[in-house]
Amino acid sequence: MKSKNLALTNGxxxxxxxxxxxxxGWFxxxxxxxDAATGSVSNTSGAAAFLNILKIAILALGIIALIYYKGDKRVGTASGVLLIVGGAIALIPFLGWIGGILAIIGGSLYLASLKHFSQPQA
Structure with missing residues (x-):
């Protein structure tokens, strides 16, 4: 029986x-x-590094879940594909907000699939 922890984490x-x-972009x-006020570059570098790590995490979680839930009727493939595409598009400069929208949709699909985990797998 597949665990629902990965679906919850992805959601x-x-x-x-x-x-x-x-x-x-606002961050x-x-x-x-x-940084302009203080004369350093630590805030911009930190925010950019955090956002890049987040983009890669979304992409990786989508790939892992797509492989893990392959053939499982409780979790559709659309949620994993949306996370993968959202993470990949977010890595393109100035398109992070589009990747964010796709990640929100994919995450909500994962959270919606959690109700199917109380039923036995067919």
Whole structure:
């Protein structure tokens, strides 16, 4: 019986990560303003590194879940594909917000599939 922990993790990371990616440009802009005032580059670098790690995590979780839930009727393939495409598109500069929207949709599909885990697998 497949575990629902991965679906729950993908749902939470997809939703929260997608929301963060939607506002990622503003985080970078805030880091630039802060760095200009202090004369350092640590805030911009930190925000960019965090966003890149988040994009790669969304992409990796989508790939892992697509392989893990292959052939499972309780979790559709659309949720994993949306996380993969969202993570890949988010890695393209200036398109992080589009990847965030796709990650939110994929994460919500994973969370919607959690209700099917109480039923035995067919």
């Amino acid at each position: 939470i990371v997809g939703l929260v990560g997608g929301i963060i990616l939607l506002f990622g 970078i802009a805030g880091g630039i303003v802060s």
